[in-house]
Amino acid sequence: HDFSHSSFVRGRGGFSRIMRNYLFLQVSKILRANETSREVQARSLRSFDTNQLPSNSPMEDRLVIARCLLTTGHLFGVFDGHGGHGFAQLVSQRLFDYIALSILPHALLKEYIEQNRRTHLVEVIHCIDSMTDEQNQAHFDSLHAFAHELLSSVGRPFSMQDALHQAFLQLDADISREVAEQKWQDSLRYALMGACACVVHVDGMHLHVASAGDCRAVLGCLTEDSSWQAKPLCLEHNTDNIGELRRVLAEHPESERNTVVRQDRLLGQLAPLRALGDFNYKWPASQVAELLVPLAGPHALPPHYCTPPYLTAVPEVTHHHLGPHDKFLVLASDGLWEQLQPHRVAKLVGQHMSGRQTLDRLRLPQPHMRLIQVARILAARQKGLAQKPTDANAATHLIRNALGRTEYGIE
Template identity: 45%
Template sequence: MNTPPKNVLLKTLLKSNQYKIKHNYYNNVARARYLGVPRSLHTTNRAYHSAKKDGIAVLPSPQEVTTILRKNEFNKEFTSGSVKSYDSNQLASNDPIEDTRCEAQCKMTPGLLMGVFDGHGGPSCAQVISKRMLSYIAAALLPPDKLKKLIDEEDPDSLAETYNDRVEIVEDLLDIYKNSFRTYLEELAANSTEAPDVKTRLEQAIMRLDQDISKEVLEPYAAKGVVNPKTLSVALSGAVVCVTHIDGPHLHVANVGDCNAVIGTMTEDNHWIAKKITKEHNAENIDELKRIWSEHPESEKKTVVRRDRLLGELAPLRSLGDYRYKWSADTLKEVAVPMMGPRAIPANYFSPPYLSAQPDVYYHRLTPKDKFMILASDGLWDMLTPLQSVKLVGEHMKGKVFFNPLKLPRKDIALGDINDLLSHRRESLKSKPKDRNAATHLLRHAIGGTEYGVDHARLAHLLSLAPDVSRMFRDDITVTVLYFDSEFLRHCPS
């Protein structure tokens, strides 16, 4: 059957209330243009565009859709600890994608680190902090003797073993970042205590990285009167962050902005519960609004947050980078305006800083009932509720066992029992998911899901839109699903 032309499809999609138009699309595009922020620090993959035949749009086939969805998927299994494995995936809407993610095992202390980073105003800040943040956190958790050893050896790579690291930073920036990190290590060693508190250290590491992003622009400028356009692009773009540290049953989640962490818990009667660990820092959070209003004069109450955005421009009310909302007006005039023009200073900019990178840190003690955690950028949560996501992963857990070959429970099993086993398996195969990777499973349902299941036409239409149009319907999506080891948690000391 012929597919209608793309302009007809778009009109249909725009009229349908099944699709969400991202409220910050126009703001982000305009901001990136007038800031002149470089679009990328490295090459990323372009989105799939539908081909045309005789002027008619030819949408991707089911096989091509699956190829698109699985392009960035990754899986890692562990042989010890409270995390058995994790699945991750990303799906771009922007070109290039502005989300990043990272995962690493601490090498000098126990603990697994995982983070999701959602950039805006370009991908620069998100890419940079994804390369640097886990090292900052791993260093903050070290006792004094190990910090001194690390400084003596000058080997920051010994801090963490990263997985699936796809981001590359240009060489001249790497030298700047190494110098900043060494200074950070020396200050940690001078002020470190024997028993680091994880919550405090997470806060300190995140805040210090954000401060270094500013220093890497301002200190060279103060010394030589020259601004490095690469460090400036990182400082003026921004990113929200959700990063977790897991050590046995102890789970800490640090959140800055509007990414979220949700735990899937199984009740005694085998029902799924979604435990939302984090709270978004946006205009829907009344406590966050009260905090911002309290930090500025009463005369600014109508301008500090307008149209549900900071100064009428930025949707997240906390983030890393975004120094356009943190530096003084004089600093912006000296550093940013010569390169970016007068609009580098927001309207109604009277009492900066307006923005903070201060994370909220949450603690949760894992129990055997906690089966998995979903860590994702807001692109997923715009399309699925926490409970919908948890139920989808729970169903996926049940169905993915059928990806493995059938194993007989014992050698002397009777033929009749084998027949019953095969009959049960054949019936259960109906629930087998299309994707082995749970993050991909979530992506498929987030984009193409309906109350009757996944609609291939809807999925194909949305995946074939050009980036400038796609961004009107959905955001970049990054998902990591961590699976917990119930037996390990069952035998942990209380």
């Protein structure tokens, strides 16, 4: 057979295009496997897009979205697990109940207690897990006790910051006790797991962020000159945060200055400086030796473990009053922020919002519009064509750009 060089090149080019299209479809299938989109239409909220791309199996991260049933407001949470998937799963199932309970007014709190667990505190909108029967029983026992504790402290002025602090700390303390008392099967294994958490409560124009660990919440703002800006609403709690590093060092004797943080990790082992769980960094050394060393071996007790607790679940709480320039919020674990800076994320999502309208058929917002109004809509749509995204889901769009900035998703 006589194959000319030119025909071979054309054939190779055609094969290359086929392979690139095939790979694009395969990559897109993987990227979109866990994506969800939903309309909310609740005052300042319009919709949400979510996605997760696991780096290990089973996936250690969780995300949950819920609506408070006894008060107004929505809750959004990202939970970044480490040491296993179990703790992030457990915290993601329980924390919203603790928050919803901690913000109840006195009358509703009393009514909740009288209902004896028959009243649901939140309606879960998005979640992939459930607890075991034993875990559920332990949860509601602890939650009921927490409700009585809150009722006994009535009279103090309400503070959203205090409520969020109390919810995080009470849940951490309750799980610590349940684990030590072995309230459910294999509960001691949970003592060696932990989770960073970033939770957002949105109620009308009020937005509160509570974060413990290295997840982050970033607000996307559209400026007067139509450019996108990022406003971080929380800081990462790791050694890159100088204020956080100083806090940790100040909580322990000068003699431990060279051992508390080593190689940018707590006691040379743990990267986040705040987290729920990880009780082998919180319990007294005698308790770790008694309960965890027989289970996991001597490494369960961290080196230079002299003055615990070394780790805290106290969240950093910030408040933001939403304004007309605030357009969206991005809530993500450190996996995204390690790849994309906040300003880049804000620009990507902002441009995605402009371009996404071109993925749908044009629908005029109202009948009998003037020609000049239609012309403006068409001009905006034409501008959006230049930013037409590959993905309708904004979270998938971010993941694709975090992995690689080619149209195929991987460089």
